[in-house]
Amino acid sequence: MTERTEMTGQNAPTVHFEPLDPSLANEYHEVSADIRERCPVAWSTGHWSERDTGFWLVTGFPEVNAAALDHNRFSSQQGATPVQYDLDMLRLIPLENDPPLHKRLRLKLNPFFTPNAVNGVEQDVARIVDEILADCLIQDPCDLIGSFATVLPPRAFFELFLNQDPKDLGHxxxxxxxxxxxxxxxxxxxxxxxxxxxxxxETARAEGRRDDLIGTIAHAGLDDADDEVRMTEPERIQMMYLMVVAGIDTTQSALGSIFHELARDPDLRKRIATLDDDGLVQAVEELLRYTSPVTLAGRTVTEDLELGGCPMTKGDRVNVNWTSANRDPKTFPEPTNIDLSRANAKRHLAFGAGIHACLGKDLARREIRLAVRAVSRLRRFDLAAPEPIPYRSGFTRGPLRLPVHLER
Structure with missing residues (x-):
């Protein structure tokens, strides 16, 4: 990635940052830090769609948090991904809805993802973790991305929340x-x-299912009593699409990055192995801050405003950089260190912020916590390949593969 800084006619710093540039994969933190230190809000000449260039890149924690919390002036309605594609058939519902419809749709989905709901499946998630780890232990070396990180989230979500057999869903x-x-x-x-x-x-409606997650989405806006939510069938399908995508990618990217940190730092793994339950909860928050798997989110400015001293115009595209914000030293001192006792670790934005914060964040935290506890207790958990481990970078960021030697 080539990167430069100059001043625009609006007296705002300008950089060239391409959200999907593959060269960012292994240097994302360094590039983001360099931009953040000089201009926490900058105008990027990179792409925000296949054809369109020019968007505001927000990298400082205070500025990212402010934009994320201000859903009225930084809207998701015109697209919440960092790069938009010409896909008339796809809208990420309810992520790309603004209030009041957004709230009404979230109220339908929230009961399936509350802390109590996650508590109800914790033993099953722990069982799945144990089964996956047992399979990993008979491989030497074991690729923890292909054999663990990309297996746990979809298996848990599809089996426990969608009542689908993951073995039939490889495609x-x-x-x-x-x-x-x-x-x-x-x-x-x-x-x-x-x-x-x-x-x-279609299957849920044919079977008369209304109380599970798929059945709830299948009947959204169809009942006479559901006057506040009017949805077409394509919109219901799009909502189901978001549940499927969200149930797989974010958590597996987080797991892969966290496993990498544990494999490269034996002392870190030993410290985590000694933690009690409360300490492990705190440690996972710090690991999420440090790894920050979701890179960016897109917003559209709905009125002329100023953020971080930069004037923005109605209709401007904005990308908030969660990954950069989570390593802003103004909020997290010594951000490149993993501090398991960091007092404000939970302020991280790994799951976003505001009304569009990740719906499944409590499930993701529980999966990560159980997985980290399991691998931290292994006698051997060593990298089986030289650094640097190759990463992928897109809408999320994580290792492509992570070969390790494991022993119980």
Whole structure:
């Protein structure tokens, strides 16, 4: 990535930052820090769609947090991904809805992802973690990305929340991964995922299911009593699509990055192994801050305003950089250190902030916590390949593969 800084006619610093530049994969933190230190809000000449260039890049924690919390002036309605594609068939519902519809839709989904709901499946998640780890232990070396990080989130979500057998869904996982890592294939991949989601909804209605997650989405806006939510069938399918994508990619990227840190730092793993439950909760928050798997989120300015001293015009595109914000030394002193006792670690933005914060964040935290506890207790957990471990960078960031030697 070439990067330069100059002053625009609006007296705002200018950089060239391409959100999907593959060269960012292993230097994302360094590039983001360099920009943040000089201009926490800057105008980027990079792409925000296949054809369009020019967006505001927000990298400082105070500025990112302010934009994320101000959903009225920084809207998701015109697209919440950092790069937009010409996909008339796809809208990320409810992520790309503003209030009041956003609130009404979230109220339908929230009961499935509350802390109490996650408590109800914790033993099953722990069982799945143990089964996956047992499979990993018979491999030497074991690629923890292909054998663990990309297995746990979809298996837990599809089995426990969608009542689907993950063993039958390898093709769906491949499509979702392609959408995240190769967004240029969107026109090929998205219709296939939407078609599968459509089948889930049709089956739920045919079976008369209304109380589970798929059944709730399948009947959203169909009941006479549901006057506040009017949805077309394509919109219901799009909501199901977001549940599927969100249930797979973010957590697996977080797991992969956290496993990498544990494998490269034996002392860190030993310290985590000695923590009690409260200490482990705190440690996972710090690891999420440090790894920050979701890179960016897109917003559109709805009125002329100023952020970080930079004047923004109605209609401007904005990308908030969660990854950079989580390493802003103004908020997190010595941000490149993993401090398991960091008092404000939970202020991180790894799951976003505001009304559009990740719906499944409590499930993700629980999966990560159980996985970290399990691997921290292994006698051996060593890298089986030289650094640097190759990373992928797109809408999310994490290791492509992570070969390790494991012993119980």
């Amino acid at each position: 769906v996982f491949e499509l979702v991964d392609a959408m995240q890592t190769q967004p240029e294939r969107a026109l090929e991949v998205v219709p296939q995922i939407l078609g599968w989601c459509s089948g889930l909804l």
